Amino acid sequence: MSAETIFAFDFGVKRIGIAMGNTLIRQAQPIKVISAVDNATRFAAIGALLDEWQPGLLVVGLPLHPDGAEHEMTARCRKFANQLHGRFNLPVELVDERYSSAVIGGQRGEVIDDRAAAIILQQYFDTH
Numbered sequence: 226m227s228a229e230t231i232f233a234f235d236f237g238v239k240r241i242g243i244a245m246g247n248t249l250i251r252q253a254q255p256i257k258v259i260s261a262v263d264n265a266t267r268f269a270a271i272g273a274l275l276d277e278w279q280p281g282l283l284v285v286g287l288p289l290h291p292d293g294a295e296h297e298m299t300a301r302c303r304k305f306a307n308q309l310h311g312r313f314n315l316p317v318e319l320v321d322e323r324y325s326s327a328v329i330g331g332q333r334g335e336v337i338d339d340r341a342a343a344i345i346l347q348q349y350f351d352t353h
Contacts, residue, residue: 228247229247229281230245230246230247231246231247231280231283231349232245232274232278232282232284233246233253233283233286233342233346234285234286234309235286235339235345236286236301236305237338238301239261240258240259240260240338241261241267241271241338242337242338242339242341243258243271243339245278245280245346246346251350253342253344253346255339257270257339258339268312272312275313275315281315282315283316284317284319284346284349285305285306285309286320286322286342287302287303287321287322288323289322289323290323291323302319306319320345320346320348320352322341
């Protein structure tokens with residue numbers, strides 16, 4: 226059985242963190258933060274990474290309130306996941322990301338989106 230590359234995304238209005246890993250090693254690593262200037266630029270940058278790495282699955286973090294209730298960003302992340310699937314014709318799975326940023330504990334102003342994506346992907350690996 227060959228290893229499949231998996232990408233994970235921590236979607237944000239201003240930035241999108243991206244991490245990658247594979248099904249053999251099952252270790253996530255942060256790779257990039259894309260500043261979300263506009264949708265065309267955002268998806269062009271994502272498309273270039275997907276062309277380079279050829280992942281077989283995309284994972285998107287799904288933010289929820291601590292009690293599991295959905296909120297505005299939940300809907301935005303679902304839309305982003307649907308756009309990824311529609312544009313790149315790859316399967317997309319959603320992973321609960323309620324505590325991904327809290328686990329990192331970055332400093333104020335520090336860009337941690339790629340590390341948050343790595344935690345989302347590691348959660349995926351740990352539960353599958």
